[in-house]
Amino acid sequence: MMNPVYEVVERRLCGSRYCLWLRWVVVLGVSLVALLVPNFADFLSLVGSSVCCTLGFVLPALFHLMVFKGELGWDVLLLDVVIVVIGLIMGISGTWSSLIEIFASNSKA
Template sequence: MMNPVYEVFERRFCGYRYCLWLRWVLVLVVSLVALLVPNFADFLSLVGSSICVVLSFVLPAMFHCLVFKDELGWKCLVSDGAIVVFGFVIAVSGTWSSLSEILAPKA
């Protein structure tokens, strides 16, 4: 997950070269954020269940249908549709669970 972040930072600050010290600094900063921000795990759960599920299940299946719509048979369309529906169900249920955990009163 951090590889695109590394590449953007390396392009910006190291002139398209591999930069080990910059990668170490980024890992340190991300680790400090995870340690110092209260309830960071709940926020990470919310982002993972809402955004990452859509990025990994829904969008690839939808793009596959859009790009190859003239060449696909009904079996492929049904399987892509099932993946999209599954992704939406998982995203909604995960987002609901994460929000209920975040908004629940803490004792």
């Protein structure tokens, strides 16, 4: 999911060509964050449950509804709404669970 964002940044900074130094900087930055942030797994769980549910379930179905709203039958409309609702429920419950885990590990320390 990060690849499209990276490609946009790479095009802006390197003029639409492969940029080896920028890739090294990104890998180094991500590695440093993973090494230096305490309880990085809990943070990764929080990002995954909130952002990835939104990017993977909610936004595609929502965009499909917005773009084709006049052409959809009731069955496809219902399916898109169900996907959005399930994605929101999963995202909220995963975010809640991750936040509970983060605060529980902070109170132990």
